[in-house]
Amino acid sequence: MEIAFWGVRGDIPVPEASLGVYGGNTLCFTANVNEKEAVIFEAGTGLLDCFATLAPEHLLPECTDIFISSYRPEHIQSIPFLNSMYISKNKVRFCGPSSEAGGVNRSLGILVRKCFCPVPNFFDEEDVGAEIEFLEMADDSVNSSSLTISSYPLAHKDGTVSLCWHIDDNSCGKYLAYIPDIYNWHDFMEARANLPDKFFGADVLLMGACSEHTSRALLQEQAEFFKSGRLVFWQFGADAGDNVIKSCECDKIMAAREGMIINLC
Amino acid sequence: MKLAFWGVRGSYVTAAPRFSGIGGNTSCAEVYDGSNTVIFDAGSGIRRLGLKLANSPQGHISVLFSHTHWDHIRGLPYFAPLAEEGAIDLCSIDIPGIEAKSTIKLEDVLMLQQDKIYCRKSPSDWKADVTFRYLEQGKACDFGSSTVTAYALNHPGLSCGYRLENKDGIIAYICDTAPSRDMLLTLCPKGMDAKRYLHELWDNQMRLAADADAVIYDCFFTPEEYARTPHFGHSCLDDGIKVCRMAGARNIFMYHHNPSHDDASLMSLERLYRACFPDISVRLAREGEAWEIKGGRIYPWK
Numbered sequence: 380m381e382i383a384f385w386g387v388r389g390d391i392p393v394p395e396a397s398l399g400v401y402g403g404n405t406l407c408f409t410a411n412v413n414e415k416e417a418v419i420f421e422a423g424t425g426l427l428d429c430f431a432t433l434a435p436e437h438l439l440p441e442c443t444d445i446f447i448s449s450y451r452p453e454h455i456q457s458i459p460f461l462n463s464m465y466i467s468k469n470k471v472r473f474c475g476p477s478s479e480a481g482g483v484n485r486s487l488g489i490l491v492r493k494c495f496c497p498v499p500n501f502f503d504e505e506d507v508g509a510e511i512e513f514l515e516m517a518d519d520s521v522n523s524s525s526l527t528i529s530s531y532p533l534a535h536k537d538g539t540v541s542l543c544w545h546i547d548d549n550s551c552g553k554y555l556a557y558i559p560d561i562y563n564w565h566d567f568m569e570a571r572a573n574l575p576d577k578f579f580g581a582d583v584l585l586m587g588a589c590s591e592h593t594s595r596a597l598l599q600e601q602a603e604f605f606k607s608g609r610l611v612f613w614q615f616g617a618d619a620g621d622n623v624i625k626s627c628e629c630d631k632i633m634a635a636r637e638g639m640i641i642n643l644c
Numbered sequence: 645m646k647l648a649f650w651g652v653r654g655s656y657v658t659a660a661p662r663f664s665g666i667g668g669n670t671s672c673a674e675v676y677d678g679s680n681t682v683i684f685d686a687g688s689g690i691r692r693l694g695l696k697l698a699n700s701p702q703g704h705i706s707v708l709f710s711h712t713h714w715d716h717i718r719g720l721p722y723f724a725p726l727a728e729e730g731a732i733d734l735c736s737i738d739i740p741g742i743e744a745k746s747t748i749k750l751e752d753v754l755m756l757q758q759d760k761i762y763c764r765k766s767p768s769d770w771k772a773d774v775t776f777r778y779l780e781q782g783k784a785c786d787f788g789s790s791t792v793t794a795y796a797l798n799h800p801g802l803s804c805g806y807r808l809e810n811k812d813g814i815i816a817y818i819c820d821t822a823p824s825r826d827m828l829l830t831l832c833p834k835g836m837d838a839k840r841y842l843h844e845l846w847d848n849q850m851r852l853a854a855d856a857d858a859v860i861y862d863c864f865f866t867p868e869e870y871a872r873t874p875h876f877g878h879s880c881l882d883d884g885i886k887v888c889r890m891a892g893a894r895n896i897f898m899y900h901h902n903p904s905h906d907d908a909s910l911m912s913l914e915r916l917y918r919a920c921f922p923d924i925s926v927r928l929a930r931e932g933e934a935w936e937i938k939g940g941r942i943y944p945w946k
């Protein structure tokens with residue numbers, strides 16, 4: 380499994396950070412991309428660069444799965460601007476949680492509401508754009524490429540839910556555990572005890588450390604608690620400069636950066 | 645008065661080094677007349693403007709929205725003055741004859757943007773005293789020592805430009821707009837003929853830019869790009885120059901840059917148009933640059 384990071388920022392893209400170490404695009408990483416398949420997590424602005432590289436003529440691999448953890452901007456904001464979504468030959472499957480707005484289709488629909496975006500509504504209108512499937516996930520598993528991807532809902536105190544992901548490479552038995560949207564460390568430390576066993580002992584643990592109170596000590600504690608081989612953190616706030624991010628890094632704790640590739644197998 | 649650009653990009657933020665010279669944040673322009681601050685649009689560029697205003701207040705703040713497409717509202721949840729005590733006006737246009745059921749009010753759009761499903765920052769966290777103002781089209785409204793007049797523009801949905809006037813000069817903010825020659829893209833007032841309304845929208849551009857010292861214009865396309873996608877709702881610099889010539893405006897800022905136009909291509913366009921149209925002063929709007937407008941002239945802000 381090859382993990383490639385295309386955008387690592389939370390909330391809002393930060394163009395000025397593109398001149399720094401970590402990058403300014405919002406969330407996107409891929410796990411296994413080739414001519415036939417693409418397994419993608421998050422659709423922040425990093426996905427625009429990903430698609431420009433993956434599909435320069437806007438034709439996507441036959442099986443393109445996009446896994447969405449939640450509907451906050453950094454997870455979905457690129458979707459209306461993906462030229463590939465307007466090509467009828469493409470097939471894309473969006474996998475994500477339900478929300479108070481409804482299933483995945485209804486939840487993503489805000490992106491293309493007329494008041495926000497003048498593009499055709501490729502979610503609702505069948506003859507517009509790519510063939511789109513929606514898969515609602517909670518505590519579920521799905522196969523994509525040679526991977527088995529399991530989700531688990533992490534409830535926040537405001538009543539919203541983010542999906543955590545366990546990405547298992549069946550070809551080599553290694554796995555990545557991904558826990559997004561850690562807005563408040565105190566709340567997370569209360570909630571993390573409910574996470575199932577599959578999030579422990581991961582070869583790589585990826586954490587969405589968007590709290591402004593993220594520190595090296597907190598991340599080290601997470602690595603010990605989850606018994607991960609390596610801990611990678613991302614989803615940095617817009618105001619988090621390179622020095623602040625770097626101060627959280629140490630042995631086996633690494634900040635994700637645009638262009639970074641991790642080979643698990 | 646000071647005119648400063650905090651976001652000059654259209655459609656979506658471009659966060660890559662090849663865009664960093666001109667800028668990757670989406671639409672946001674600041675005008676400070678010495679006592680009050682007027683901000684055109686709340687694209688992602690408003691985040692950094694807000695950090696500056698939180699440290700160095702500039703009087704009452706008004707944010708004037710041209711429309712509510714993502715690139716013009718993206719930054720509002722991260723606008724720091726909303727979390728501080730103070731008065732902020734959030735403004736849009738009111739066009740008589742546009743049926744209420746065919747539009748969503750600015751206030752409702754922003755509340756939806758910041759619904760907890762979609763945003764971790766909530767309007768309930770606002771400490772500022774926020775007032776929503778809907779400016780009647782064509783009517784000059786007071787904004788401190790400036791007046792602002794709004795006019796509808798030709799862009800999908802409901803879009804408008806603003807004309808700001810004070811003792812120092814006139815600024816016209818014309819974005820987003822398609823040229824009013826090919827197709828009507830915006831909502832047409834009830835009972836009005838579409839062709840006639842298209843002419844009216846062109847006249848609106850004239851009203852906005854009449855004798856303006858600075859015209860900030862939607863230059864998303866090159867002429868070749870416009871010919872391929874005229875329904876997208878944007879213009880090219882040729883249209884802006886035509887407006888300036890007919891309206892008596894002498895300075896135009898190319899704005900709302902296409903996310904596919906990198907620094908090199910934009911600077912090449914600027915050079916080309918300066919050479920082709922020496923009667924109009926053509927400048928690229930660049931993120932981080934500020935200008936002083938005084939006595940009908942434009943100077944770099946010091």
